[in-house]
Amino acid sequence: MGTWFDGVQKQSPWWQVEGSWPASSDDALVGARLARKLGLAPGRAVHVRTTQGERSFQIAGLLETGNVEEEQVFLALSAAQALAGKRGKTSLVQVSALSQKEPLSRLAQRLEQAISGSEVRVVGQIAKAEARVLGKVKLLMFL
16 A cells, blocks of 8 residues: 555544654555564565565554554555556545535535546544444443
8 A cells, every 4th residue: 555654644643553654665564463464573674566566665663553454564655656557546545634614425526526537435434433432431321
């Protein structure tokens, strides 16, 4: 998965990193579950091979999200695009939006109209997590 690490830190503040965030295009962030399966740790190298090429990256940190990201390797966007042979092409864009004036569904429609050929989905991960916590608190108060 390719990303801009400075952007994803702001967009996903709930992500927990053991070690450090990648500082260069030679660094990688490895999902914690994948790291356990493969015996990887910060400071070690991970070798990525695709049909377009191969390259080693220094593991800066291990990522814990409680979600599918824990099974992925995150690289700088430019490095991932080069390995995939898709320079300048993107298949997924995640946007963090705080909208008080219009519903997120309307914002999603506007994004789809602005970016031809795109499919925009509203992801309520934080809202769902907060609802689960609130439900547990209510249950504890009831008990």
